Amino acid sequence: MFKITLTSSMMMLSLTTSTAAMAEQKLHVISSFSILGDLxxxxxxxxxxxxxxxxxxxxAHVFTPTPQDAKAISTAQLVVTNGLHFEGWMPRLIEAANYQGVxxxxxxxxDVLSTKKEHEHHDDEHEHHDDEHEHHDDEHEHHDDEHEHHDDGHAHHDHGDIDPHAWHSIKNVKVYIHNIAKGLIQVDPANTDDYQKNAKDYIQKLDKLELKINxxxxxxxxxxxxxxTPHDAFGYFxxxxxxxxxxxxxxSTGSEASAADVAALIKQIRHDKVNAVFMENIADNRLIEQISRETGVKVGGKLYSDALSSPDQPAATYLKMMQYNVDTIVNALHK
Structure with a gap:
């Protein structure tokens, strides 16, 4: 009786250990920033x-990686980044980690958005975006290599004439989801069906959100x-x-607005009768407060631009962030 009980106990222990080991065999994925991490x-x-x-x-504009970040990447099975020069520090970090994975x-x-036209014609910066950017896929088809020759080793970096804040377009995020699913399937083909289903379900949620925002x-x-807004993060929106x-x-929040730029903006706010100014969760908002004082335009609230909030705040996921930003903008413009 004792031998049977002991054998049974050992079998149960073995099964428990095996199950625990299987449960721990999750893919270790590194994401460059919180919005991407949620996706x-x-x-x-x-x-x-x-x-x-x-x-x-x-x-992420002014982020400085640490040796711990390089160590985390070295043990990852998948690394997911935004691209479009957003993470200027990433190429050297991947090199330092000697990362060879996907x-x-x-x-x-x-559909990549160029900022060059806005810089040249600031007064009507967003009137013709749909026509201006129809052919940007061909122009930027190799942007997976775009960072290789642009990292100067500093946390502050310039995005050139490319707007990297592509997640503020729901249409773009559907492409993000497709690329993420493809990467996960490449690393973990055994769970292909789940990744494809999850991607499909999430895109349906994006479709519903897009209709609601409109x-x-x-x-x-x-x-x-x-x-x-403090920095030019909402071009795709x-x-x-x-x-x-x-x-x-x-x-980039790493850039500084000149006194002439601020004066011109204040003049334009008064001329165009702009209704609202907003703070951002990642930005130094002192300049926005100054602009609000000088123009008499009230601060309409805080927008989430380049990062999610903590779970107890209103922008803890991408879907919540987009909905909160739209609610905040619409409420301010109705006043």
């Missing part, structure tokens, strides 16, 4: 663990859809939803 989590779900290099409310550039295949913005006359965004800074 990866939505596709991978229970099959993966995600580590975001730039944490919630963090600014690297997904989430923006591969999107309906909400339709309640605001197009002539009133003009807002100010502007293009897709016909909202004009003006900003004292360029597409």
């Amino acid at each position: 990866v989590s939505q596709v991978g779900q229970e099959h993966i663990t995600v580590t975001n290099l730039v944490k919630i409310d963090g600014d 690297h997904v550039i989430a923006t591969n295949g999107i 309906a909400q913005l339709a309640t605001v006359p197009e002539t009133q859809r003009k807002v100010i 502007a293009r897709d939803f016909n909202v004009t965004f003006l900003a004292p800074q360029g597409t």
Whole structure:
């Protein structure tokens, strides 16, 4: 009796250990920043663990990697980044980690937005985006290699004439999801069906959100859809939803607005009768506060541009972030 009981106990222990080991065999995925990390989590779900290099409310523009980040990448099975020069520090970090695994550039295949036209014609920066950018896929088809020769080793970097904030277009995020699913399947083909189903389900949620956003913005006359943000992060949103965004800074928070730029912006705010200025969760908002004081335009709230919020705040996921931003903009423009 004792021998049978002992044998049974050993078998149960073996099964428990085996089950625990299987449960721990999740893919280790590195994401460059929190918004991307959420998208990866939505596709991978229970099959993966995600580590975001730039944490919630963090600014990837001025992020400085640590040796711990290189160590984390060295043990990852998949690395997912935005691309479009957004993470100027990433190429050297991957090199330092000697990472040889799969690297997904989430923006591969999107309709890339150039900022060159806005720099030349700031007064009507968003009026013709749909026509201006129809052919950018061909121009940027190799942007998975785009960082290789642009990293100068500094945290502050310039995005050139490319706007990297592509996640503010739901249409683009559908491409992100496709690329993420493809990368996960490449690394973990055994769970292909799950990744494909998760991606399909999430894209359906994006479709519903897109319809809702369009309906909400339709309640605001197009002539009133003009807002100010600290840095130029909402170009794709502007293009897709016909909202004009003006900003004292360029597409990187690492850039500085000149006194002439600020003066010109204040003049334009008064001329165009802009209704709202907004703070950002990642930005130094002192300049926005100054602009609000000088123009008399009230601060309409805080927008989430380049990072998600903590779970107890309103932008803990991509879907929540987009909905919160739209609610905040629409509420401010209705006042």
